[in-house]
Amino acid sequence: MKMNMKPSRPIGIVGYGAYVPRYRVAAAEISRVWRQGQDTGALPVKQKSLPGADEDTITMSIEAGKNALMRADIDPALIRSVWAGSESHPYAVKPTSTVVAQALSIAPYTTAADFEFACKAGTEAMQAALGFVGSSMADYSLAIAMDTAQGRPGDALEYTAAAGGAAFIIGPAANSVAILEGSISYATDTPDFFRRSYQKYPEHGNRFTGEPAYFLHISNAVRTLLEDLELKPSDFAMAVFHQPNTKFPQKVAKQLGFTPEQIKEGLLSPFIGNTYAGASPLGFSAALDAAKPGDRLLLASFGSGAGSDALSFVVTDRIEEVRFAAPTTRSYIDREVLVDYATYARWRNKIKHH
Amino acid sequence: MDIPRTWRLRDQRYLLQGNQCEECGELYFPKVFICHKCRCRSLKDYQFSGRGTVYSYSTVYQAAPNFDAFVPYIVALIDLKEGPRVTAQLSDISPGEVEIGMPVEMVVRKISEDGERGVINYGYKFRPPIPLEE
Amino acid sequence: MRQVAIIGLGQTPVREHWEKGIRELAANAVLDALEDAGLHRVEALYVGNMLSGLLAGQENLGALIAETAGMAGIEAIKVEAACGSAAASFRQALLAVASGAVDSAVAVGVEKLTEMSGTATTAGLATAADSDYEASxxxxxxxxxxxxxxxxxxxxxxxxxxxxxxxxxxxxxxxxxxxxxxxxxxxxxxxxxxxxxxxxxxxxxxSPIADGAAAVVVVPLEHVGRYPGQAVLIExxxxxxxxxxxxxxxxxxxxxxxxxxxxxxxxxxxxxxxxxxxxxxxxxxxxxxxxxxxxxxxxxxxxxxxxxxxxxxxxxxxxxxxxxxxxxxxxxxxxxxxxxxxxxxxxxxxxxxxxxxxxxxxxxxxxxxxxxxxxxxxxxxxxxx
Structure with missing residues (x-):
């Protein structure tokens, strides 16, 4: 039985766009506050991105969506879905996606919904968009992967919980920059990390988040995808894995037979931390920024709870036309402004002032 | 809770949508109901590019309650490329970096929050442009 | 239009008047102006005020101040033009007398800015600007x-x-x-x-945020001889x-x-x-x-x-x-x-x-x-x- 999911017509990514806020807080700064620097030699990332006081998943989604539209070069009113995957939607009830649809001139003739699946809410939205366009229900569909993740002060995840993401406009293969070859979704009930309703910070199972969660799900999704498509790791120019830290994606890549060179372009966590639902899609936008026509790219997400989406794309000639039609992923990552822990704590509402 | 206003002004705030006189072509932001040049009452929506330059600026340290969480923040008058001047906040910039005449581009940001329970107001702010590579 | 003169002046000190409400401040200024003019009563009262509704929860100042100043029953309204409310109310008093509609009027400007917290006052003062495009x-x-x-x-x-x-x-x-x-x-x-x-x-x-009230009595120039107050011509x-x-x-x-x-x-x-x-x-x-x-x-x-x-x-x-x-x-x-x-x-x-x-x-x-x-x-x- 083939597990592979393929659309009934050729489709792909017609536009993509990144967003990363300009602020960073150094992992060493967090260590200084909570551990007096005890673990400075073994930090999971160098620094993490941080949204400004006036940014949230909605504003960041709008900018990434704008960038995707600039590259897609289509009338926004042709888009029939705005699906935003995040674990940090500003409203508990009221879609992120309607604000984004309005701000991007996609409204009113569109479906709009928010996805939640921890760190793979974004690729979940992409899968849905691929199905929507692949079935010909829509010509264009916008999927957004964006987060402003929060870690409990002093918790191990505080070092990495970051902000950023990417947006993808799915459409016909004819004007795609990368055509979908097939995808796999793999999900089981694995409570490695979760946040209960009305709780501000998530809980996690420490080392349980590794083998039975991250590694098992990604490995199974990617292996099955390669088998079904009859591909081997060396057929890919680049591969992007979910990146909760620097080590995990390096380790899973190695286990699956990918080289450090293949994952280099899309490995952003050392510089910006773990952007949760935004993480692997943002890495994928960085890979697209660097891709050449004919390159095959792998995107493999992981979301706690738990599951993995693995997708294979082949880059087209159109990448050369649109690559610089919007700011590159790198141009966002490079504009870093370091802030101290107190500023970070204030902006992220860790200090109550009323 | 001024929910109707947030709703009513959403396209102006998210898209920098003003209008244009159908008679003489004059551009307006915010929208006008009669052309101030030729008194024509027929005007159509016009979306501004969001590109402009700083005409003047200052920093707010004491704000109204809805803006409390954001102080200090920078406010400015922006001369849009197409002509009209807009009052807005600057974002992604520190007070010492602002200069009259500097180019800026429009972004959508959180403008205010109606307390912890109320609506979040989003709208235009301006920031130094992120350059496109070639 | 008739020429009009000021014949009475009244004011409270400009202070943080914690112990006085808006009606008392206004009444003090009005009564001082009437006393200075040598009148007990006028035909019309124009109250200049910007923020009584927002900061004191009180509108309808015309009737309130007329009553407090012991002149309940006369024509009385509030005039609002943000920080320019008082002079705008003065113009209304001038027009009422100059037109011949009334023979005496008081214009009083009153404000109590210390009634609420600083941020509420900041928000209140911002209502002088464009609410949709500046204040918001x-x-x-x-x-x-x-x-x-x-x-x-x-x-x-x-x-x-x-x-x-x-x-x-x-x-x-x-x-x-x-x-x-x-x-x-x-x-x-x-x-x-x-x-x-x-x-x-x-x-x-x-300029500092403060409380206070000031008032003038105006009458037709041709009537100034009837009152003891020293007249000043409104040019x-x-x-x-x-x-x-x-x-x-x-x-x-x-x-x-x-x-x-x-x-x-x-x-x-x-x-x-x-x-x-x-x-x-x-x-x-x-x-x-x-x-x-x-x-x-x-x-x-x-x-x-x-x-x-x-x-x-x-x-x-x-x-x-x-x-x-x-x-x-x-x-x-x-x-x-x-x-x-x-x-x-x-x-x-x-x-x-x-x-x-x-x-x-x-x-x-x-x-x-x-x-x-x-x-x-x-x-x-x-x-x-």
């Missing part, structure tokens, strides 16, 4: 003035210290005004070192407006509302700039003094500070300004301010100001009260009978 973008009223000051300094190359003469003069004069809030001098050095509140505006550029009182927000003005540094109102007032009175002995500008912020001097036609555009630097704005100077301390030194109870200016101008013309701040041979005084950032401007000219 996070602009405080100070910020709007700061945008003007920043641009003015940029265009004309002025430094911060160039603005000092306005604050220094205002404080020097306020010292002798028992009703003023700040009765002390400030030095040039204190000015330049003052805390920045909204760059480039510092604390000594800004003109004219309103000019401009767009509410700065961004809709071709050149925000040129206050067209001020220009329109000043030109109209000069025309109505038949006076020229040379005839004006006193100019009470709306110096809520130093930048407004400079821009008002220019837009009113006393000095050329961009020359306000050069001119003020010569220090000819003191009580014995070429054009005395802020003779009782102005908004800066006396205090700025917003919706009352315009009538403080008119009471002070009338006092100068009567020749009854404290000797240190009495302008010698004061014959003609111009008072300018501005609502918003130059959006609604009333210019009044008073003359000696």
């Amino acid at each position: 973008m996070g602009l405080s009223f100070v910020a709007i003035n700061a945008l003007l000051m920043q641009r003015y300094m940029y265009e004309f190359g002025y430094s911060k210290a160039d603005f000092a003469p306005f604050a220094v003069n205002a404080h020097d004069n306020a010292k002798y005004n028992i009703n003023a809030m700040f009765r002390y001098s400030v030095s040039m050095e204190q000015y330049t070192n003052a805390k920045v509140i909204c760059d480039p505006i510092n604390l000594l550029d800004s 003109a009182c004219e309103i000019g407006t401009d767009t509410i927000s700065l961004d809709n003005r071709e050149n925000p540094l040129q206050l067209k509302g001020v220009q329109r109102s000043a030109q109209k007032a000069l025309k109505t009175s038949g006076k020229s700039h040379k005839d004006i002995n006193i100019f009470e500008a709306h110096d809520a912020f130093s930048i407004m003094s400079a821009l008002s001097l220019e837009a009113s036609g006393f000095v050329e555009f961009g020359h306000g500070l050069k001119w003020a630097a010569k220090m000819n704005i003191g009580p014995g100077g070429d054009l005395p300004m802020s003779t009782f301390g102005g908004l800066k030194g006396r205090g700025h109870p917003v919706g009352a301010t315009g009538l403080y200016q008119i009471v002070e101008g009338a006092t100068q013309i009567r020749g009854t100001a404290p000797s240190e701040i009495q302008v010698p041979d004061a014959r003609c005084a111009m008072m300018q009260n501005i609502g918003g950032s130059g959006a609604n401007v009333t210019t009044t000219i008073l003359g000696k009978l």
Whole structure:
């Protein structure tokens, strides 16, 4: 039985766009506050991105969506879905996606919904968009992967919980920059990390988040995808894995037979931390920024709870036309402004002032 | 809770949508109901590019309650490329970096929050442009 | 239209009046003005006020103040033009008497800004600006003035210290005004070192938030002999407006509302700039003094500070300004301010100001009260009978 999911017509990514806020807080700064620097030699990332006081998943989604539209070069009113995957939607009830649809001139003739699946809410939205366009229900569909993740002060995840993401406009293969070859979704009930309703910070199972969660799900999704498509790791120019830290994606890549060179372009966590639902899609936008026509790219997400989406794309000639039609992923990552822990704590509402 | 206003002004705030006189072509932001040049009452929506330059600026340290969480923040008058001047906040910039005449581009940001329970107001702010590579 | 004169003046000290509510402040000023005029009652009452609804939860001030002042039953309404409310109410009183509709009227300006917390007051004052496009973008009223000051300094190359003469003069004069809030001098050095509140505006550029009420009684000129109060002639009182927000003005540094109102007032009175002995500008912020001097036609555009630097704005100077301390030194109870200016101008013309701040041979005084950032401007000219 083939597990592979393929659309009934050729489709792909017609536009993509990144967003990363300009602020960073150094992992060493967090260590200084909570551990007096005890673990400075073994930090999971160098620094993490941080949204400004006036940014949230909605504003960041709008900018990434704008960038995707600039590259897609289509009338926004042709888009029939705005699906935003995040674990940090500003409203508990009221879609992120309607604000984004309005701000991007996609409204009113569109479906709009928010996805939640921890760190793979974004690729979940992409899968849905691929199905929507692949079935010909829509010509264009916008999927957004964006987060402003929060870690409990002093918790191990505080070092990495970051902000950023990417947006993808799915459409016909004819004007795609990368055509979908097939995808796999793999999900089981694995409570490695979760946040209960009305709780501000998530809980996690420490080392349980590794083998039975991250590694098992990604490995199974990617292996099955390669088998079904009859591909081997060396057929890919680049591969992007979910990146909760620097080590995990390096380790899973190695286990699956990918080289450090293949994952280099899309490995952003050392510089910006773990952007949760935004993480692997943002890495994928960085890979697209660097891709050449004919390159095959792998995107493999992981979301706690738990599951993995693995997708294979082949880059087209159109990448050369649109690559610089919007700011590159790198141009966002490079504009870093370091802030101290107190500023970070204030902006992220860790200090109550009323 | 001024929910109707947030709703009513959403396209102006998210898209920098003003209008244009159908008679003489004059551009307006915010929208006008009669052309101030030729008194024509027929005007159509016009979306501004969001590109402009700083005409003047200052920093707010004491704000109204809805803006409390954001102080200090920078406010400015922006001369849009197409002509009209807009009052807005600057974002992604520190007070010492602002200069009259500097180019800026429009972004959508959180403008205010109606307390912890109320609506979040989003709208235009301006920031130094992120350059496109070639 | 009949000529009209002021025959009674009343004011409360400008203070943080914790112990007095809005009705008591207003009633005190009205009753003092009636007593000064020698009247028990007038036919109409015009109440200038900006923020009673927001800060005191009280509107319908006309009926309230008429009742509190013991005149329940007379025609009485509130007039609102932001910080220019008081002078606007004065114009309504003038029109009512000049038209022959009534034979006596009181205009009272009253404001209580200390009723609520600082941020509520900040939000309240911002209602003078465009709510959809200025205030809801996070602009405080100070910020709007700061945008003007920043641009003015940029265009004309002025430094911060160039603005000092306005604050220094205002404080020097306020010292002798028992009703003023700040009765002390400030030095040039204190000015330049003052805390920045909204760059480039510092604390000594800004008039203080305060409570107070001021009132005048007006009657037809032909009736002044019937009353004991010393009469002062109203030569003109004219309103000019401009767009509410700065961004809709071709050149925000040129206050067209001020220009329109000043030109109209000069025309109505038949006076020229040379005839004006006193100019009470709306110096809520130093930048407004400079821009008002220019837009009113006393000095050329961009020359306000050069001119003020010569220090000819003191009580014995070429054009005395802020003779009782102005908004800066006396205090700025917003919706009352315009009538403080008119009471002070009338006092100068009567020749009854404290000797240190009495302008010698004061014959003609111009008072300018501005609502918003130059959006609604009333210019009044008073003359000696």
